[in-house]
Amino acid sequence: MDRYRPEVLGIELGFRCGTAASGLRRNGSLIPLPRAAGPNTESASKADLCSGAISSHHPMDTEATTASRVDQRVVQEIFNGVAAETGKAFFDALVRHLARALQVQSAWVTEWLPDAQRLRALSFWSRGHQVPDYEYRIQGTPCEAVIFEQRLVVVPERVIQLYPDDPDLAPLGAVSYMGLPLRDADGEVLGNLAILDDHPLAVDPTRQAVFHIFGARAAAELGRLRRDRALRESERQLAMLIDSAMDSILELDATLRAVRINRAAATCFGCDPDAATGATIEQLFAADSCDRLRELSALLQGDAATTNALWIPEGLQGQRADGTAFPAEATLSRFESGGQAFFTLILRNVEDRLAAEVRLRALTDETAALRAELNALRGFEEIIGTSPALRSLLHDIERVAPSDATVLITGETGTGKELIARAIHRHSRRRDGPLVKVNCAAIPANLQESEFFGHERGAFTGATQRREGRFQLADGGTLFLDELGEMPLDLQAKLLRVLQEGEFEPVGSGRTVHIDVRVIAATNRDLAAMVNEGRFREDLLYRLNVFPLKAPPLRERGDDVVLLAEAIAARVARQQGATAASLGEADRARLKAYTWPGNIRELENLIERAWITGLDTPGGRVLNLARVLSDVSTADPASGSHPAAAARAEAPVLTVDEMLEFERANLLRALEASHGKLSGPGGAAELLGLHPNTLAYRMKALGLTKTRELRHENS
Numbered sequence: 001m002d003r004y005r006p007e008v009l010g011i012e013l014g015f016r017c018g019t020a021a022s023g024l025r026r027n028g029s030l031i032p033l034p035r036a037a038g039p040n041t042e043s044a045s046k047a048d049l050c051s052g053a054i055s056s057h058h059p060m061d062t063e064a065t066t067a068s069r070v071d072q073r074v075v076q077e078i079f080n081g082v083a084a085e086t087g088k089a090f091f092d093a094l095v096r097h098l099a100r101a102l103q104v105q106s107a108w109v110t111e112w113l114p115d116a117q118r119l120r121a122l123s124f125w126s127r128g129h130q131v132p133d134y135e136y137r138i139q140g141t142p143c144e145a146v147i148f149e150q151r152l153v154v155v156p157e158r159v160i161q162l163y164p165d166d167p168d169l170a171p172l173g174a175v176s177y178m179g180l181p182l183r184d185a186d187g188e189v190l191g192n193l194a195i196l197d198d199h200p201l202a203v204d205p206t207r208q209a210v211f212h213i214f215g216a217r218a219a220a221e222l223g224r225l226r227r228d229r230a231l232r233e234s235e236r237q238l239a240m241l242i243d244s245a246m247d248s249i250l251e252l253d254a255t256l257r258a259v260r261i262n263r264a265a266a267t268c269f270g271c272d273p274d275a276a277t278g279a280t281i282e283q284l285f286a287a288d289s290c291d292r293l294r295e296l297s298a299l300l301q302g303d304a305a306t307t308n309a310l311w312i313p314e315g316l317q318g319q320r321a322d323g324t325a326f327p328a329e330a331t332l333s334r335f336e337s338g339g340q341a342f343f344t345l346i347l348r349n350v351e352d353r354l355a356a357e358v359r360l361r362a363l364t365d366e367t368a369a370l371r372a373e374l375n376a377l378r379g380f381e382e383i384i385g386t387s388p389a390l391r392s393l394l395h396d397i398e399r400v401a402p403s404d405a406t407v408l409i410t411g412e413t414g415t416g417k418e419l420i421a422r423a424i425h426r427h428s429r430r431r432d433g434p435l436v437k438v439n440c441a442a443i444p445a446n447l448q449e450s451e452f453f454g455h456e457r458g459a460f461t462g463a464t465q466r467r468e469g470r471f472q473l474a475d476g477g478t479l480f481l482d483e484l485g486e487m488p489l490d491l492q493a494k495l496l497r498v499l500q501e502g503e504f505e506p507v508g509s510g511r512t513v514h515i516d517v518r519v520i521a522a523t524n525r526d527l528a529a530m531v532n533e534g535r536f537r538e539d540l541l542y543r544l545n546v547f548p549l550k551a552p553p554l555r556e557r558g559d560d561v562v563l564l565a566e567a568i569a570a571r572v573a574r575q576q577g578a579t580a581a582s583l584g585e586a587d588r589a590r591l592k593a594y595t596w597p598g599n600i601r602e603l604e605n606l607i608e609r610a611w612i613t614g615l616d617t618p619g620g621r622v623l624n625l626a627r628v629l630s631d632v633s634t635a636d637p638a639s640g641s642h643p644a645a646a647a648r649a650e651a652p653v654l655t656v657d658e659m660l661e662f663e664r665a666n667l668l669r670a671l672e673a674s675h676g677k678l679s680g681p682g683g684a685a686e687l688l689g690l691h692p693n694t695l696a697y698r699m700k701a702l703g704l705t706k707t708r709e710l711r712h713e714n715s
């Protein structure tokens, strides 16, 4: 814009003495200005400069030598005047010396406030005095171009006419102006340096150069001030941050003396932050912790140091001002400031955490103990009974369960062998693994191998898919082999290998599979007798018989029969949404008198029947035990006419084969009596006191599976 063109050198300068102004209008108020005693009375050199300008249309050309000489002096003068100063004093000295040396009425240095679009004087010298609090809007002033166009602006004369909107020019009686932007190293405008006179300004390149030099000096100081201010601000923020941190922070010097500690640290050490500043680590930590801190700080300092920070998990003992100690964990890190090493120790009092951990551990232990107790109860909760025989069995279960020993459970049918196997699994370390049951009597002999060990696709006719065997399914858990006595001899050999080596080959595969399975086997057969007969492998028996358990028959469990009867009755009642009345003395006696050849399974069947034919009373349903027991036991056992008692008294000792034949004949009799009905009320299973599934297994085993007359009514 043309109005900014006057700085072009060579303009004819006229000398006019300005009118003394009464004051500056800034910030809405009038700043009084001292009245000038006369134009440029401060220095004789001003006259030289001005007259040179007047006498020539080209002062620059004609006065160059003089100006140069004068400027050398000016430079020196200003440098001497400001060299020792910094900050506000520096700017005061700068503008004072500049005005005096250039023989101008006013000189000022400002800071640019871009948000407010204002310039604030860091120092303003006018007519021999400092003008305080000088600040102005930039718009319409000669400084506008200085700041926005970032260049030197020289207005040798008629500045009021050129900038009629600048309200301060008239009160100052301004005639000429020169302004220079002050920039930092990045080129950002920080403010400006300006002079103003009530006479036309004689300008030449040398004077401008001098102005530039002092502009650069002012810019450097302004930049320094800014950085200083920014540093102080960031230090303030850092101090606030450190002080408000939850963790205790200690800044230590190279000798590990605290140079600063935050509020959290002061609280932690139970002292005043100021009092703790200057404390040695010996005053803050226990002796061995001090040794540790010294060692670690040396590690961080050494040439071989590979890290800047070290984690000290627990193990530090802080010492409070009152002499008490607290456990702490910390991070020690090293930093440098002003070429000196410092350490930051970020500390955390872990007293509460350790106490919480101790509490947690105690609670965990307690919970584990309670859980174990509960498990012990729950593990055997299905096994009802308090008789010495049963208690001794439970004790054995507890002993053998935690080991990985193979267990062989023997006992009559229905005595709870499967229940025992489950209890062992539940009390073993494999409790979270699978419990897989295989009933050897229920699987056709030719399919047993594949059932146990799995098969490859196409291994035999019908093997359309590859299939995993029970052993593999039980990997990591327990395999329960029920009715082990029914296992064919060739499979027994393979089972032995699995037990000994933990590996097998699936049918039709050359691949060896390794498994980790505990085997629990059960049988109601006399395996020793079978060994003698060559029907069971002796080596397998030895291998299985590591820990034999015998499930006692119900008739040897004393009052357990009553407890069991009541529990079964309650279960049946629950299923029906009813209640069962307590057993009367007569019923208890009846239950105890019977010999229970089918054991607990027979008892279950009997109670169910007694429930059906029972009588409802206000106290709950009364079981019709008299009738169902008289059906199975018409005679008084004490008289010796009870079938079992009679059998014990009269029957000759039978061989195993004779026993099997006897069993076969007995089953056929039961089937005849039930007219071929297998299960349900009046069925053969009920007559025999067997579970229908067991009856079915037994029939298969005895070759009775194809009996045409059999009818399943309720399953």
Ligand SMILES: Nc1ncnc2c1ncn2[C@@H]1O[C@H](COP(=O)(O)OP(=O)(O)OP(=O)(O)O)[C@@H](O)[C@H]1O
Binding pocket: 382, 383, 384, 385, 411, 412, 413, 414, 415, 416, 417, 418, 419, 420, 482, 522, 523, 524, 551, 564, 600, 601, 604, 694
């Ligand atoms: N002590 C007991 N407490 C409660 N119920 C029992 C007890 N013993 C056995 N039973 C119950 O008796 C029934 C027969 O038990 P289980 O099947 O375990 O006998 P088993 O000896 O394996 O019979 P089998 O030789 O015929 O396979 C199951 O319903 C079982 O829950």
